Amino acid sequence: MTLDVLAMNKVMLIGNVGQEPEVRYYDADQAYARVRLATTERGKTLQNGTQVPDRTDWHNLLFNKNLAKVVERYVHTGDKLYVEGRIRYRSYDDKKGQRRYYTEIDVENMEILSSKPTQPNNSGNMASEPFDQPSSGTGDEGKLPF
Secondary structure: OOOOOOOOOOEEEEEEEOOOOEEEEEOOOEEEEEEEEEEEEOOEEOOOOOEEOOEEEEEEEEEEHHHHHHHHHHOOOOOEEEEEEEEEEEEEEOOOOOEEEEEEEEEEEEEEOOOOOEEEOOOOOEEEOOOOOOOOOOOOOOOOOO
16 A cells, blocks of 8 residues: 655745845846845743743745746835745855855745835825736736735
């Protein structure tokens, strides 16, 4: 008897953007964006009085294609994001020939949790900024990634 074992590589994070996104374009309007995201576990006091300090972890996020264009336009330092993706391990050889390893999250879905910028409309009231999603040509037009 054999068991078919399913595998899953799923990462979900909520955190704050640490610096402005780095966006690069290649091949006929295709883009990718890199973002550093900080997640913090709040400190606590144990029953015996020991103080456990806050712990912040930094995550390297990679956004591709239209999601990268959304990041370029709407994501800024300090914004709170929810992201879903897959964890990837990569390596490269540095200038001294030493093998270096790093981990990144290949983001598949994102939601901006920070409040959206507003602008006055014709009546003088504040209204949410209009959101025009770039067309992917994949039949997902009008479907927002967040």
